[in-house]
Amino acid sequence: MKLLEPMAIGSMSLPNRVMVPAMVTRLADEDGWVTQDIADRYVRYAKGGVGLIVVEAMAIHHSNSGPLLRISDDRFIPGLAGMVERIHDTSDSKVVPQIIHFMKVARSGWRQTIDMLSLEDIDRIVEQFGDAVARAREAGFDGAELHSAHAYTLASFLSRRNPRTDDYGGTLEGRLHLIGRVRENILRKVGDDFPVGIRFLSEEFIKDGYTVNESKLIALRLAQLGFAYLSLSVGGKFEDAEHVPGQVPYPYTGYSGDRCMPGAWYPPALHAGLAGEIKAFVNAKGYATPVAAAGKISDPADAERVLTEGAMDFVAIARGLLADPDWVNKVRAGQLDRIIRCDYCNVCKHLDGTHKKVVCFLWPKGDLQAPADDAVTTAPAWGSDKGNLKIRQEGGAAVLTWTKTPGAARYDVYRAADDGEVTVEDAVKVTRWVDNTIMAGMSYRYYVRACGPTGDASPPSNTVHLAPEMPADATAGRARTEA
Ligand SMILES: Cc1cc2nc3c(=O)[nH]c(=O)nc-3n(C[C@H](O)[C@H](O)[C@H](O)COP(=O)(O)O)c2cc1C
Ligand code: SF4
CATH class of the missing domain: 3.20.20.70 (Aldolase class I)
Incomplete structure (x- = not known):
């Protein structure tokens, strides 16, 4: 090459x-x-x-x-x-x-x-x-x-x-x-x-x-x-x-x-x-x-x-x-x-723009550097669909689903709100997670890591993004405020 x-x-x-x-x-x-x-x-x-x-x-x-x-x-x-x-x-x-x-x-x-x-x-x-x-x-x-x-x-x-x-x-x-x-x-x-x-x-x-x-x-x-x-x-x-x-x-x-x-x-x-x-x-x-x-x-x-x-x-x-x-x-x-x-996703750009330490959304939470490359790992690996993470809004919640991965003991759900700091929102044993804390006017980006019994985490799944829609009552309220 x-x-x-x-x-x-x-x-x-x-x-x-x-x-x-x-x-x-x-x-x-x-x-x-x-x-x-x-x-x-x-x-x-x-x-x-x-x-x-x-x-x-x-x-x-x-x-x-x-x-x-x-x-x-x-x-x-x-x-x-x-x-x-x-x-x-x-x-x-x-x-x-x-x-x-x-x-x-x-x-x-x-x-x-x-x-x-x-x-x-x-x-x-x-x-x-x-x-x-x-x-x-x-x-x-x-x-x-x-x-x-x-x-x-x-x-x-x-x-x-x-x-x-x-x-x-x-x-x-x-x-x-x-x-x-x-x-x-x-x-x-x-x-x-x-x-x-x-x-x-x-x-x-x-x-x-x-x-x-x-x-x-x-x-x-x-x-x-x-x-x-x-x-x-x-x-x-x-x-x-x-x-x-x-x-x-x-x-x-x-x-x-x-x-x-x-x-x-x-x-x-x-x-x-x-x-x-x-x-x-x-x-x-x-x-x-x-x-x-x-x-x-x-x-x-x-x-x-x-x-x-x-x-x-x-x-x-x-x-x-x-x-x-x-x-x-x-x-x-x-x-x-x-x-x-x-x-x-430009989370890194957003961190720079808000004068925070620049890290990548896809690194494990809290890490200041990319994880070491470990070719021989005991962590579960996603298939070719990279976990097929999907998102949909149901009322005031974001529902995430993904595919089961062999060897996974749990799944860590990562989120960045408004492309800001990255947080691990939850660790779950099933392949579904509901985020009840979303708000219209914000934007949310998620991915999931599959973790083995010793805690070794897979690479990130595909990422998904949601900009929640305003609920009908709030829309009506806004129309009144603007009138
Ligand atoms: C967090 C961040 C900081 C950057 N800081 C600099 C910088 O100090 N000097 C510079 O010339 N460009 C800077 N850039 C621009 C990058 O060097 C690059 O031109 C830009 O990200 C587009 O390339 P990419 O698509 O490969 O990321 C920065 C970009 C990012 C995301
Ligand atoms: S994936 Fe990482 S490096 Fe790429 S734009 Fe998002 S935060 Fe920046």
Whole structure:
């Protein structure tokens, strides 16, 4: 399989073509230090055989934004170095940090925009990016990645909505000016033998935002500047984000956010076509800069297809690898039926958006990491129907039914209400369970695990979703209130 072939990105030799792109975990401590939990999260990907691990966005500047990693000072180097060493000791996975500059956002909905930055502010940002890449090298990372996607500073300069009227805006060249200066500063501080990739948007997916017509040109300039790889994302902007009063706006709540982390209703590999256009354009201009793109690629057949069709050189699998960090090892072993498939429920996104520790809905309750892969397990296994879990609403209750599994002593019923925290609602001996605590206006997602006599649990069944209907009396009441 092309997917499992090694590839080189500058001085980095990837053991295969699977990348886990940056995913904030909210497992850092409040001051941005590496914790045991966050290091465990990335070691887990290394254990699972991922080719390139991009550690979640870490700030290059001093910021007070909760448990997000920092690389803004030399004092953060030892913690980062410890995590990198553990990753390198685990497998031949390569690891880079995603480095980010972001601006202030307030609970009132106010946010700082790039036209508020003075020329001195911009000079400082240029230096901070160069210093952060130098620290990444010092910490032993194999390279670094600039975050120039979504709602953050570099992306706001690249944006077609860039409001500046000086050398940093106006024309496409003006919008690219900051990136050019950042690249030059990195080369001066770190040299050209340390691979530095960049993540940016193939489409902004906002009104008046740029489309692939411009991202092709942006990609060309980034290749000309010598970036080691181009990692493509889409959307994730503040411009169309919903603002819940009293909460900091989250740039993944509008349509552009939907496109960035597409839910179950979107088709698989939906942004591969954009990547293909960009890659073809850059290659035709004589640059072989490797291209990867994310967006619902988690079926091994889709991953292989986007490579063999030439849409990208390596694949970015975010939530698919969060759900199952052993994805690569299972593909290599031909154990496709053992892959825990992400169902794109976006519980993880919701946890991030509400500033909670990011875990997967499909992991056992309370676990901060994916369960160890145990091929020889005494746990019951679902048949090919994955338990055939079904749901229906009966009055004010949700009725769940599933198929009996040989060896099951009990079944644990998992639930996430409004895509929030995951709870085990009950343990039952029969293949039916009734949820009497549902409420119209909420949404509920469920799955079941079959447990053996020693408590070993099967993988999750299929998941089901219910948005309860309003009972007739409440509907009548609402009509009266609205009248
Ligand atoms: C919980 C969560 C956190 C994320 N954090 C980041 C981040 O720090 N930087 C980034 O560039 N993208 C981030 N993303 C976007 C992913 O890298 C990826 O582009 C997106 O999930 C689509 O890929 P997928 O369909 O394979 O999940 C995050 C996504 C999720 C679900
Ligand atoms: S929480 Fe849902 S969307 Fe996120 S990784 Fe798990 S299954 Fe996928």
